[in-house]
Amino acid sequence: MRIAAVAIALLVAQWVDTRMQVAGLQQELARRLADGDSVAKEGRALARQSQEALAALQAKVGVLEAKLAETQSQAVALEAMYQELSSSRDERLLAEVEQAVVLAMQQLQFAGNVEAALIALQGADARLARSVQPQFLPVRKLIARDIERLKGTPGANISGLSLKIESVVAAVDSLPLAYEQRPRAETAKPAAAARPVSVDYWRQLGADLWREFRQLVRIERIDHGDPALLAPNQSFFLRENLKLRLLNARLALLQRDGKVFHEEIRQSREQLDRYFDGRAKPVQAAQSTLKVLATTDVSFDLPGLAETLTALRNLKFARERGAGAAR
Template identity: 65%
Template sequence: MSALTHRPVPRLTAQLRRPPVLIATIALVLLGWQWVETRARLSGLQTEVARRLADGDSVAKESRVLTRQNQEMVAALQAKVSVLEAQLIETQSQQMALETMYQELSRSRDERLLAEVEQTLTIAAQQLQLAGNVEAALIALQGADARLARASQPQWLALRKLITRDMERLKAQPVADISGIAMKLENLIALVDSLPFAFEQRPRPRSPGSEKKSGVAEPAFWQELVADLWAEVRQLVRIERVGRSDPGLLSPSQTFFLRENLKLRLANARLSLLSRDARSFREDMRQSREWLQQYFDTRARPVEHALGTVKALGVVDIAQDLPSLNETLNTVRNFKLRREREISPAPRAAATGATTDGTH
């Protein structure tokens, strides 16, 4: 009886030990499967992160290049604006000096007339040198000539001849239409946003009955057969222009920056036009023409119109060799010096007479 009572105990313990081993095995299998799935997910995440970092690096490089270009353009514009401001300050200082000189002149009529004529001629010379404004210079010269004509004195005839000669030279000078060119540039800047790109062009559809003319008799069977054979042969051979590469695809951000850079080029050309900088004006027109030919659809009518306008403006000579008024100004100044020498001995003689009277 004792042997029978002790035999079932090992079997019971073995049965009790089997479920934990099975549970542990299942748990290990689940953990292994979860580890493999986690590694696969981590690998996919690493690949996605690497791809996005590469895309971000390329976008950052393009942004840096565009930012550098914009900074260079802004620096050039700031330099030109500073030059214009310096010229404006110099003009204002000269005007103040002329006003002070005018106030300090004597009260004689001839000296006042010479001062007014000199100031008018100086303004005309500044208009020619700084702004190239021939019309304003002509108005100033006509005013100076009218002042001398009202004096009705023969001593001013030589000066009037010089002023008349300067007016004739300015009238014979070919003048560029600055306001008209500036208006055309404004229209081009407003037209840039509506210009189609070259990669957006579509082939023009041909209607099936476009080749048939109304009122013409229907061709014979052999004529239709020859026409069909000729059409098939024409499709076998295709002639294309290889001098120009196919237009590249541009992203929306690149198209936006391209349009903005084209606007900036045209605005810079307008500033160069107003400052009579022919070299910068021609360079801006050349760059704008190259961008229009390279990136935009030249078969579209707006692009064709804009390209024709840019080509026409690129050959305009805005830096014309205007005549100077130095000879006339020197003549006026010589008149003033002569008048000062004629007036200066009189006070000295009076002072000398006063001293001799006091001594006697």
């Protein structure tokens, strides 16, 4: 009995111990299961974050790919534009040079302005000099020849001569007429130094009276026989007639008609001498300008630029035809 009781006690103790171990194992298992759940939740959260980050990265990659494709298309377009510009650069250069030569021809034909023509030709030569194309050398030689010919043209400043005539025309209305001139005022003599009281007072008074009496009558020399007397309306037509003569002279200058130019200048000078006050400074200035114009040769021939323009257009046409055949 006693042995059986001890065995039962041992069995009960072992069962209790086993139960305690099983309970501990259950608690440990529950704890580990809870830890596993938390880890799983964290894993799922990390996986979700990773998926979101991956989606964002994929979206960014898509945007970058779109931008790369756009950049590549722009690069292709720019390359095509560059090729087109490179192919048409010479054509544009020839067009600019042709325009400069045409401008120089217009300045020579219509205004006789050699300086403006030289500036245009020098600009055209500078544009061609920046290009190293050997086919431009014949045109450059022709332009250089024209520049030297224009530089050697004597008295070709038609624009300057035209401005001189215009200055006289602008001053005609203010020029004083000869019949309006006034006698020259005598310069006042310096006051006599104080004389001693012993000088005869009446003799001095008589001298002063005689000097004042002489001022009442004045005799003056006039270069012309008699200055023309003109009514106000005649004065107006006289000035207008003088303007017309000067404008005719300027027109003859532009036409390089030396005979008509010098005749109009001569008659204008005669009108100034006959009807206007030669002592007035404006009249003297106008006479001086007309004197210079009267000695100027305006019947010179300016060099033409037709040969240069023809060569330039032939070169341009040949290049355009070659470009069309290449296409």
